[in-house]
Amino acid sequence: xxxxxxxxxxxxxxxxxxxxxxxxxxxxxxxxxxxxxxxxxxxxxxxxxxxxxxxxxxxxxxxxxxxxxxxxxxxxxxxxxxxxxxxxxxxxxxxxxxxxxxxxxxxxxxxxxxxxxxxxxxxxxxxxxxxxxxxxxxxxxxxxxxxxxxxxxxxxxxxxxxxxxxxxxxxxxxxxxxxxxxxxxxxxxxxxxxxxxxxxxxxxxxxxxxxxxxxx
Numbered sequence: 001x002x003x004x005x006x007x008x009x010x011x012x013x014x015x016x017x018x019x020x021x022x023x024x025x026x027x028x029x030x031x032x033x034x035x036x037x038x039x040x041x042x043x044x045x046x047x048x049x050x051x052x053x054x055x056x057x058x059x060x061x062x063x064x065x066x067x068x069x070x071x072x073x074x075x076x077x078x079x080x081x082x083x084x085x086x087x088x089x090x091x092x093x094x095x096x097x098x099x100x101x102x103x104x105x106x107x108x109x110x111x112x113x114x115x116x117x118x119x120x121x122x123x124x125x126x127x128x129x130x131x132x133x134x135x136x137x138x139x140x141x142x143x144x145x146x147x148x149x150x151x152x153x154x155x156x157x158x159x160x161x162x163x164x165x166x167x168x169x170x171x172x173x174x175x176x177x178x179x180x181x182x183x184x185x186x187x188x189x190x191x192x193x194x195x196x197x198x199x200x201x202x203x204x205x206x207x208x209x210x211x212x213x214x215x216x
Contacts, residue, residue, distance in 0.1 A: 001028040003069075004044070006035040006053040008202035010212045012113040012166030014054045015198060017069040019162045022194040026077050034207045067101045070159045082159045093160045096138060096153070100163040107131040111170045112212040115202035120174050120215030135167060136182050143181040151188045165189055169199070174215060 003021065005014035021028050033043045033053065041051060048055040048064050055064040056072065063072045074082025083090045106127035114120070122128075142153045149155025153164065168189040171178065178186065189195060 001026070001059075002031060002047075002057040003028050004031045004033060004047045004053055004055045004057075006033060007205055007207055007209065008032070008198055009115045009205050009207075010113055010209050011035065011053060012108075012169075013052075013066045015113075015166050015169075016066040016162040017054050017056065017073065018198065019165055019194055020070050020073055020082060020159060022197075023157055023192070024073075024078060024081075026073065036209050036211075037207075067097060067159075067163070070097075070162060074159060084154050084156070084158060089154060093154055093158055096142070097160050097163040099138075100167070104131045104135070104167075107135070107167070107170070110214070111174050111176075112214060113166045113169055114173050114212055114214075115169055115199045116205075117173045117213070117215070118175075122174055122215045132176065135164075136179055139164075139182045139185055140179055143185060147181075151185070153185070161189065165195060169195075 001021075003018060005011060005018060008014070018030070031047075033040060035053070044051055044053070044055075047057065048062070050064050052064065054066060054069060055062065056069045058072075058076070061072070061076075063069050070082060074080055084093050106125060110122060110125060110128045139153065146153065146155040150157075152158065152161050154160060168186040170176070171186050172190060190199075
């Protein structure tokens with residue numbers, strides 16, 4: 001199995017399937033291709049027609065897009081354990097994940113993932129405030145209902161945590177104030193040993209993507 005990813009400092013989409021594979025100790029080879037360079041398109045060409053990361057190669061299967069990769073890994077390598085076991089909870093987890101996948105445009109555009117940076121200050125636009133309010137409400141409700149099972153959003157680790165792990169990183173980078181339950185969840189995510197590994201390797205990278213370096 002080979003997972004092609006982008007810069008660890010910036011590529012939130014790459015982090016998501018990487019974290020799922022790592023937490024569940026599924027062996028894979030990692031290939032990192034720096035993004036937005038004159039060589040990126042050529043380097044990606046042998047692995048994906050989509051021209052984007054991440055992309056997974058597994059025994060002849062080629063899967064691209066973070067959520068699609070996570071779904072594939074859950075089905076093929078985890079007997080479905082990437083999601084909660086109960087039907088309604090599994091549907092809710094998928095809904096939360098899909099909302100991250102297709103929404104929160106202000107969060108993604110105005111608070112890009114930057115693992116190396118801390119204490120960055122940005123202007124709070126109405127759209128960003130609405131995205132933050134929605135995430136905080138979602139996390140608070142999930143932790144209220146599932147905290148008795150464990151420290152992750154649905155108690156046990158799931159794909160939903162992979163989808164929101166880059167958000168936890170953003171909240172640290174930009175010093176976002178959160179309700180206590182949400183702040184505790186962020187701390188738990190960032191203390192995970194694989195998140196620590198990813199962020200440590202991100203800090204060692206030397207590439208800089210100017211468009212992603214926002215805030216003062």
